[in-house]
Amino acid sequence: MIRPRRSIREKLVTIVMSTTLAALAVSVGTVVAYDLRSYKHALLNDLATQAELVGHMTSAALAFDDARLARENLALLRSRPSVRAAAIYDEKGALFATYLAPGADSTFPVRPAKGGRPVHAGGTETYVGSGDELVLYKPISENGDLLGTVYLRSENQLMERMRDYLVICVCVTVLALFTAWLLVRRLGHTITTPIDAITRIARDVVTRRDYSRRAPRISEDEAAELVDSFNAMLTEIEQRTRALEDSNREIVRLNEGLEARVQERTAQLELANSELGLAIDEARNANQAKSAFLSSMSHELRTPLNAILGFAQILASKDMPTTPEQKLEFSGHILKSGRHLLTLINEILDLAKVEAGAVSLSMEPVLLAEVLAECEGMIAPLAAARGVRVLFPAAPSVRVQADRTRLKQVLLNLLSNAVKYNRDGGAIVVDCAQPAPQRLRVSVQDTGVGLTPEQVAGLFQPFNRLGQEAGTQEGTGIGLVVTRRLVELMGGEIGVTSSPGVGSVFWIELAVAGADGALPAAPPAARSAPVSADGAAPGQPHxxxxxxxxxxxxxxxxxxxxxxxxxxxxxxxxxxxGLSLARSQKPDIILMDLNLPGLSGFEVLAQLRREPETARIPAIAVSANAMRADIDRALALGFAYYLTKPIDIGQFNEAIDAVLSARMRTTP
Known part of the structure; x- marks a missing residue:
């Protein structure tokens, strides 16, 4: 029997679809199996934890035969909707206390007839799976004595999860196969079209003896080489045929055509070589820039780490005794170096976010006078330490279109650089001007050593610290890079003019907000409205x-x-x-990490607010998430304060004192 001939396109589709299906089966199957296994372990561990907690809370009720207390403890399972039923059996297997979720089956295992064993006696933990439910028997022991057994019946969500995964796998497989089919249909012509064209033209040439036909060239790969070779073969045959008719004229024409093609190919080759050289130079420059960046970053990060680890080793060593004054001095060095290291990390993260386009801005009309006043208050101590005078202009009443927080960051960076690279006893002059009706320029002029034109040309490059030699000033040298990107993101411009020996002038230009622009809202404070709670007795610690x-x-x-x-x-x-302690202790303040296993800090806060006995307890978030969006979200959801890690002890105590003061003001 003659098999029907399959085209190259059909074979290509079959190969791609088979490969896609096999890859999907292996990858999706592996992921689903691993997830189901992990989910099952997590489900069993969670149920065992609940059973252990219930057993621990009801051991006293069993010991004193207090069924009411046991039922109250079981009622705490209302916070776990997945638990459908629970029961406590005494050491004899008799039903002691029960709990039923709304709509749950009220059937519980009972002790067999007289003389039989108690319910799951033996003191071992037992899981029983029954369809859509999962049952756990866990003994309650105290001092090696069996007091009773905890019975928990929970929803077995594993089967539902398996069904969901099956639907997802089918949908993903169908979508992937359909996408692969579309791609093959869309892109397969780059492979099959040249071959089909050669086959069709070869058939026509054999049938009609027409050597003027040519196969089209639609790609730059092996198929294109095959087309070129086939076309060249036809050209040669055509040339030889014509040479027999008019050899002299054909030879001259072919020579001219060949020379033109050689020149064209030579020009194309030269152009390609030139482009390749440019690409190699760009790659080399990029690699050198990367190496310089990593080398500088390693140096800048290791410098404060050296002080931190060195002084810490001295303090921890028994062979190197230190006096209390030395301990205080070394601790100060560690603290200063740690804060410097945190500043370096924040600057590198800012640069990474800006380069990745992950910075989100809240553009609004910003009153420039308020921002300048805040900057003046923050830069004044730094300038006073070096005897530098800072002159700010009269409060301008103009508003600029900008992100208030980022504008303040930009101005503080320019001002701190002006102080850092100024001469002792120098001066800084801040000025505002309008070079155009809808543009406002803020300039920061210092009396430092100034910069050469070569230094100005490389000023906004990472780790270029205003032309200073490495080690003369602390910092990464990427502050100006972040500053420029932030100004550009706000639709502004930044520039610098400098004279060696005289000083430098850094300026930014921003768009002026409309006259009807509303006064921007104050930036979110690091605390919310005071929250009252039941305070401690007078004289007692909180x-x-x-x-x-x-x-x-x-x-x-x-x-x-x-x-x-x-x-x-x-x-x-x-x-x-933690939730149990909050209900039993009723603390004055709750400190809470946000990235907790099981439930997030936001979910824990919501649960505390739903319960009357804990609803009025103020909570302070303590987290390593230092993004503005995370802080705003926490404060909006009800946290009284937000402290970022690493913890600043002064800010920690201020937050505690502020919450306690608010509680005392609001408590009758």
């Missing part, structure tokens, strides 16, 4: 609950609170224990 899963962070807060006699710290290493 109870502070800290929910934190990291032991090192927990120890740090314990050491900070240890120096305050007005505070008493209780801690919880996980969410569920």
């Amino acid at each position: 109870t502070v609950l800290y929910i934190e899963d990291n032991p090192a962070n927990l120890r740090l807060v314990q050491e900070i609170v240890r120096f305050r006699s007005d505070l008493h710290l209780v801690s919880a290493p996980d969410v569920h224990f």
